[in-house]
Amino acid sequence: MEDERTIKENLNGIRRRIGETCLRAGRNPAEVKLLLATKTVAPERIASAIKAGATLIGENRVQEFRDKNAALSALDRECHFIGHLQTNKVKEVLKYVTCIHSIDSLHLAQKLNDRLQFLQRTLEVFVQVNTSFEKSKFGVSPNYAPDLIKQVSELENLRVRGLMTIGTLFATGERARRCFRLLRGIRDEIAVMAIPGVDLRELSMGMTPDFEEAILEGATIVRIGSAIFGGRPTPDGFFWDEKDRP
Numbered sequence: 001m002e003d004e005r006t007i008k009e010n011l012n013g014i015r016r017r018i019g020e021t022c023l024r025a026g027r028n029p030a031e032v033k034l035l036l037a038t039k040t041v042a043p044e045r046i047a048s049a050i051k052a053g054a055t056l057i058g059e060n061r062v063q064e065f066r067d068k069n070a071a072l073s074a075l076d077r078e079c080h081f082i083g084h085l086q087t088n089k090v091k092e093v094l095k096y097v098t099c100i101h102s103i104d105s106l107h108l109a110q111k112l113n114d115r116l117q118f119l120q121r122t123l124e125v126f127v128q129v130n131t132s133f134e135k136s137k138f139g140v141s142p143n144y145a146p147d148l149i150k151q152v153s154e155l156e157n158l159r160v161r162g163l164m165t166i167g168t169l170f171a172t173g174e175r176a177r178r179c180f181r182l183l184r185g186i187r188d189e190i191a192v193m194a195i196p197g198v199d200l201r202e203l204s205m206g207m208t209p210d211f212e213e214a215i216l217e218g219a220t221i222v223r224i225g226s227a228i229f230g231g232r233p234t235p236d237g238f239f240w241d242e243k244d245r246p
């Protein structure tokens with residue numbers, strides 16, 4: 001099928017660029033995971049990407065996991081949540097994911113922990129940091145990140161494994177790198193604090209326009225959507241900006 005082949009070619013093209021960028025950065029390509037950002041993408045098209053070798057899927061809305069689950073549940077894949085999570089969705093999101101990239105408040109972390117205690121399981125989480133200082137983005141301010149991580153680390157069923165950020169929109173080159181360098185700096189600063197139970201090995205950063213810059217700054221997970229699936233009908237503000245929500 002035409003679309004299936006395009007998705008496969010796009011995926012291979014991104015993999016090649018990840019490999020080339022790792023080479024430039026003197027990094028091992030095995031250190032960089034590709035997460036497919038599949039918001040608004042139909043399940044058949046996600047299935048094409050999985051058949052072409054993708055293994056890691058991220059959604060921004062719990063409802064999309066629910067709607068697509070039946071069509072994808074037979075396929076081998078790992079699901080992460082990458083959007084803004086409302087506390088009333090905690091119970092449902094845990095049916096689908098093994099990791100949440102977007103912890104941005106202690107309140108949310110506590111709600112997750114309560115539910116995980118009930119389920120007797122643990123969950124890997126990343127704290128989302130707003131490195132671009134744009135008001136429309138979720139995530140905690142860089143200054144507050146160490147405190148939040150310390151507090152989240154005390155919640156028994158959450159495992160803090162990394163930091164996540166969305167860089168400055170449409171920025172490339174040095175402007176894009178600044179956000180990613182800031183995130184890495186925060187990670188290094190917190191690592192020195194040696195907080196028990198906290199292991200910030202993952203840096204989830206970089207999207208279609210800026211993933212190469214993110215890899216040069218140490219990304220271990222790049223989240224890519226439109227370079228693989230094409231443009232989306234819905235503006236990203238819908239997913240990133242509270243005031244645009246229905």
Ligand SMILES: *Cc1c(COP(=O)(O)O)cnc(C)c1O
Pocket residue numbers: 037039060082083166206207208209223224225226227236239
């Ligand atoms: C949509 C989205 C992405 C991927 O964006 P593209 O520019 O299409 O690659 C990555 N991360 C988050 C949080 C997203 O919402």
